[in-house]
Amino acid sequence: MTSIDIGMLGELDVRVAGAPVLIPGGKQRLLLAALALRAGRLLTTEELIDRVWDEDPPETARTTLRGYVKRLRTGFSRAGSGTAIEAVSGGYRLCVCPGDIDLERFRASRRKAAEASAPATAWRNGAGDHAARGAAAGRRGRTEELGRLQDALGQWRGRALSGLEPMPWVTSAADAAEEEYLQVCERRAELRLELGQAERAVSELRPLTSAHPHRESLWTRLLLALHHSGRTAEALLTYDEVRRMLADGLGVEPCASLRGVHERLLREDGPQRAPSVGSGRPATTPPAETPPAATPPGPNSPAAAAPAPKPPVPASAPAASPGSDHDPALTVGTAIPGGTGTSSNTDTPGGTDTDVAADAWTGSLSGAVAVADAAHPLPGRRKELAVLDGALGRGRARLVVVDGPAGVGKTALVSHWVSAAAAETSQPRFPGGVLHVDLRGFDTEPPLTTAEALTDLLVQAGCEVGELPAEPVALAALLRRVTTRNRTLVVLDNARDAEAARPLLPGGTSAAVVTSRNQLRGLVAREGAVRVSVPPLGPQDGARVLAACTGAAAGDPADVYELVDLCDGLPLALRIAAEELTHGGDSDPARLVGRLAAEATRLDQLDAGDEATSMRAVLTRAHAQLTPQQAELLHMLAAGGKLDFDVDDVAGLTGRGRNEARTLVRGLVMVNLVAQRGPDTFRLGDLNRLATVEWRPSDVR
Incomplete structure (x- = not known):
């Protein structure tokens, strides 16, 4: 059978014989993801209906489900794999091997990593030459384990199943995969320290602690890595920052293991490997610290040399200029005194009409989070x-x-x-x-x-x-x-x-x-x-933006999600679409979807009437920074309809070697004209593609 590769660690990505297979958004993607999570095993029709519609299936759910399966089969068949989904008594089965799914490859590499250092355990309790050989075997085992973990992490493109409707089972599967991912990252950090690679551990842990600031086990390993890199002072400052963050945000002290590492660093006898991370917490909230009194600058201090300015302007939120591609209207918070923002009723307990409309957009979407979240507007x-x-x-x-x-x-x-x-x-x-x-x-x-x-x-x-x-x-x-x-x-x-x-x-x-x-x-x-x-918005959050901007009555969630997709999840495009729904004479999202589906005129529909906010102009302003070679590549990708591609595709298009092709596409990534999805894999947004097709490399000066 023709090879199938299903990517779940990130957005759902399907390839047959290396070529991407387009899976329409919404319910069909949910259906395929549900089958892929139990690849090779039967899912009954009732189970699939529950996963696709949760607690609110339509009366025609069985018939509609058969239609979705038929469309998926047609997509696989056109790509050269006609037997991917098999109908069996009472349900359906996805006929792929575990190795055809990146989540299963990730888990297999993790299991092999755990096995890699196991044989060395038998050597560790010996003495003399036996112990020396045990130490060497242990190092080889840890090196092999680290390599296996790197293989596992190489499968990761982002949060699992991102872009799907947030059904409970989708969220649960994504959370479980992310927990496995973080555990692998933590074990990798421990192995780095054991192998004397503390600096590498620091560079790998930094972005993880930024993305997961409340995961104290990551901070524990970062403190140790800094210490073993000869940066104990920085480790102590980092601990103080974490302690303040936890106290201010959650009202708790650091956990016992994090406090223990801090105490050991103060004694300058930090451990040689990361300790096991406990979960114990004190029941009391730490008292707020009194900030130290400011010391007046001396006559020779840098501050004393500066002229005495007037009192500073009150702090204010940045206001985007009309010519920027940013969207200040999406800031739904109360303005800072003296600032330029506007007040919003989303902070009041009673809510607003916008809250109700926002709820209407997503209220039927299987228990989705309410739109008007006052804590996160x-x-x-x-x-x-x-x-x-x-x-x-x-x-x-x-x-x-x-x-x-x-x-x-x-x-x-x-x-x-x-x-x-x-x-x-x-x-x-x-x-x-x-x-x-x-x-x-x-x-x-x-x-x-x-x-x-x-x-x-x-x-x-x-x-x-x-x-x-x-x-x-x-x-x-x-x-x-x-x-x-x-x-x-x-x-x-x-x-x-x-x-x-x-x-x-x-x-x-x-x-x-x-x-x-x-x-x-x-x-x-x-x-x-x-x-x-900052990435584009997913369907659920895009629907929230539309609801907040239009205050419109409920529409079919499938139409709303498709509208978000046609706008590439870009808030600026969504606001233009919302303006069309509100004041364009037709408030039906389905009809606007129909107009935007026509590629030849989509950018015309997403034009607010001036160059500053026209999606066509906004999307192409970064082109002036491209080299002629980068501009030519971007145009070739757009003209060929290449949305998802890899380094080999770039090499084939340009006739260059893989290293040169990688360098070329890297320039597009660095100005955010192309998104990097994983190692050597990339995506060109659909609106960017349409804008680039109309633009020519010769336009670059």
């Missing part, structure tokens, strides 16, 4: 907000890069976080206020010069324009001195590249957040920035 951004919160903790200088594709809502994310941080009045994180400048890096207007941006920031900080030096170097030095006095947050919005942001970074313990379509990896490499990548 920015749909689908909990994880990114948590990373920002952890990275910009009190008392430490931090730099965060927030990147993502055009129209994904980077400024909305930062604006919402700044609003929440500035609302902490008892112990403000940024007593020096928030300074914000739109650098216009990807804009209809020319980018700000370094001198213009620095002048803007210094005026916001209270300096008089007439007293400012003329040279950018002197302006940058003054900004660093001014921001040394009180911890300040500098928001650098819409940066074109790392060089546009570097001169604008604050001094002392002040922090900066930079938003950009460019991944700005140079700031990560040289300045140690934490990078937060």
